[in-house]
Amino acid sequence: MSTAKQLVVMVENRVGRLAExxxxxxxxxxxxxxxxxxxxxNFGIVRFMLDDLGSAYRLLKERGHTVSCTDVLxxxxxxxxxxxxxVSSRCGELGVNIVYAYAFRIGEGAVLVMKVDDLQKSxxxxxxxxxxxxxxxxxx
Amino acid sequence: xxxxxxxxxxxxxxLRNLQFRELKTLVYRLYSFNNFYRERMKEHGVHPDDIxxxxxxxxxxxxxxxxxxxxYPTKMFTSSKxxxxxxxxxxxxxxxxxxxxYTENDIEFWTDxxxxxxxxxxxxxxDVVQVxxxxxxxxxxxxxxxxxxxxxxxxxxxxxxxxxxxxxLMMDLDVTAIACxxxxxxxxxxxxxxLGIDFRRDTKLRKAILGAEPWSExxxxxxxxxxxxxxxxxxxxxxxxxxxxxxxxERNGIHVWGDVGIVEIIDPETEEPVPDGEVGELVITVLKxxxxxxxxxxxxxxxxxxxxxxxxxRSSTRIGRISGRTDDMLIIRGINVFPSQVEHTLMNIPxxxxxxxxxxxxxxxxxxxxxxxxxxxxxxxxxxxxxxxxKKKIDSDMRKYLNISVNVExxxxxxxxxxxxxxxxxxxxxxx
Ligand SMILES: [Zn+2]
Numbered sequence: 380m381s382t383a384k385q386l387v388v389m390v391e392n393r394v395g396r397l398a399e400x401x402x403x404x405x406x407x408x409x410x411x412x413x414x415x416x417x418x419x420x421n422f423g424i425v426r427f428m429l430d431d432l433g434s435a436y437r438l439l440k441e442r443g444h445t446v447s448c449t450d451v452l453x454x455x456x457x458x459x460x461x462x463x464x465x466v467s468s469r470c471g472e473l474g475v476n477i478v479y480a481y482a483f484r485i486g487e488g489a490v491l492v493m494k495v496d497d498l499q500k501s502x503x504x505x506x507x508x509x510x511x512x513x514x515x516x517x518x519x
Numbered sequence: 520x521x522x523x524x525x526x527x528x529x530x531x532x533x534l535r536n537l538q539f540r541e542l543k544t545l546v547y548r549l550y551s552f553n554n555f556y557r558e559r560m561k562e563h564g565v566h567p568d569d570i571x572x573x574x575x576x577x578x579x580x581x582x583x584x585x586x587x588x589x590x591y592p593t594k595m596f597t598s599s600k601x602x603x604x605x606x607x608x609x610x611x612x613x614x615x616x617x618x619x620x621y622t623e624n625d626i627e628f629w630t631d632x633x634x635x636x637x638x639x640x641x642x643x644x645x646d647v648v649q650v651x652x653x654x655x656x657x658x659x660x661x662x663x664x665x666x667x668x669x670x671x672x673x674x675x676x677x678x679x680x681x682x683x684x685x686x687x688l689m690m691d692l693d694v695t696a697i698a699c700x701x702x703x704x705x706x707x708x709x710x711x712x713x714l715g716i717d718f719r720r721d722t723k724l725r726k727a728i729l730g731a732e733p734w735s736e737x738x739x740x741x742x743x744x745x746x747x748x749x750x751x752x753x754x755x756x757x758x759x760x761x762x763x764x765x766x767x768x769e770r771n772g773i774h775v776w777g778d779v780g781i782v783e784i785i786d787p788e789t790e791e792p793v794p795d796g797e798v799g800e801l802v803i804t805v806l807k808x809x810x811x812x813x814x815x816x817x818x819x820x821x822x823x824x825x826x827x828x829x830x831x832x833r834s835s836t837r838i839g840r841i842s843g844r845t846d847d848m849l850i851i852r853g854i855n856v857f858p859s860q861v862e863h864t865l866m867n868i869p870x871x872x873x874x875x876x877x878x879x880x881x882x883x884x885x886x887x888x889x890x891x892x893x894x895x896x897x898x899x900x901x902x903x904x905x906x907x908x909x910k911k912k913i914d915s916d917m918r919k920y921l922n923i924s925v926n927v928e929x930x931x932x933x934x935x936x937x938x939x940x941x942x943x944x945x946x947x948x949x950x951x
Pocket of ligand 1: 767768769774829830831832833
């Protein structure tokens with residue numbers, strides 16, 4: 380059982396700004412597995428799940444971007460109807476509060492990335508209920 | 520029609536003699552009773568006896584807004600606290616406000632000056648005047664209120680806001696004149712249009728007295744054509760008492776009554792007088808003021824003076840429309856804002872960095888102010904709620920300390936321009 384790290388970037392709402400960020404990630408040789416964008420009024424917060432987080436983080440930082448790495452839970456789910464519902468309803472029952480979440484396909488299955496309140500407690504609860512969580516190594 | 524024909528139409532030479540006598544009395548009085556000004560004169564090496572002609576006013580030291588701030592609240596008053604009947608307060612550059620005190624006579628001089636002004640634009644008995652300037656610490660509302668009552672008009676103290684109700688009252692009460700900021704006038708016109716109200720058809724409004732923020736001949740034309748009214752420029756600041764002077768019906772400059780004030784226009788750099796009609800910095804000496812006399816006060820407004828007697832018959836010096844400022848003060852919806860206030864407010868919020876920009880624009884008729892502030896990198900969060908909380912904090916602090924609502928944009932650290940030398944933090948997109 381482990382947590383995963385995601386890359387978070389502040390991106391102003393202007394033309395070409397997101398492309399600049401994704402360009403740098405590509406230049407760093409990192410693949411984007413999944414991402415989500417939270418809309419502010421004049422800026423967005425973009426969270427990326429990458430196969431090589433370290434090199435993207437360093438290059439973005441070097442180019443003057445506002446970046447951070449934060450801990451999330453990555454849970455494998457079956458890529459079939461009701462897959463997401465199963466996970467999210469179990470989270471509700473276990474008292475795991477999801478701040479935000481995003482999902483992406485990987486291989487034959489899918490991965491749900493969740494930012495939760497009280498990471499350790501949530502991790503224990505999910506483990507107790509028989510869930511597995513993935514680390515960055517599992518994903519790359 | 521004149522309110523005080525003798526004073527308003529006094530021959531130039533006689534008026535100048537009167538000004539000289541009043542000035543000499545004022546300087547003697549201040550030298551005797553006002554520690555601040557006596558010290559200032561001594562430092563400057565000038566004594567009341569040196570004032571031998573009206574031109575000798577140039578020997579006297581200037582007064583600045585800073586002097587009022589430094590002597591906050593009442594250290595510059597020349598009247599005892601018992602004689603002061605009212606205070607007005609305007610916001611300062613770094614949080615410290617400017618306090619103005621008035622004796623009963625000060626209120627009277629102010630009211631009388633506005634009575635002359637309102638008469639000169641044809642407002643009097645039979646008129647209903649809607650005062651849509653803010654009432655309260657700001658001088659606009661109460662000043663116009665007293666002036667309009669004095670000339671026998673009926674006053675509707677509408678203050679600011681609730682435009683639909685203001686329009687309704689304007690129609691129901693047959694309002695003939697309004698006093699407000701030019702942008703509020705335009706805003707009212709737009710709201711009226713949306714409600715299907717035609718100013719020409721549905722109201723009795725014929726005159727507007729507009730001021731407290733910069734405007735232009737273009738805006739005047741726009742307002743007059745759209746609303747079918749005549750628009751007049753009004754001038755004054757709280758240090759002079761408040762709005763005091765307006766254009767007359769000739770609309771060729773604002774009459775600054777000679778027995779009330781002496782106008783000088785100087786080159787802000789050399790401090791030497793500039794010729795008649797040339798733009799420079801306005802310096803005003805208020806001859807009639809008891810609680811807080813102002814001698815050679817540098818308001819930081821740029822304008823020009825016209826000395827020749829107006830075609831209306833009034834002999835006072837006229838000043839032109841204010842065309843700018845010598846400092847960086849911004850006027851947004853009638854509220855004075857200094858970039859230094861914005862900076863000061865942001866500096867006290869740990870979640871933002873040092874860089875900021877101010878963007879002024881006009882949305883319809885209303886001025887908008889956007890403050891762009893860089894996030895401090897260590898406060899970057901992946902949760903939007905955290906980021907929004909920072910924005911909200913900036914927003915509420917601006918409202919608290921600047922008394923104005925602004926749009927806040929949280930910027931990526933490092934994304935705002937850096938300046939070498941003098942920072943240009945203001946982008947003004949408004950068209951006046
Ligand atoms: Zn005139």
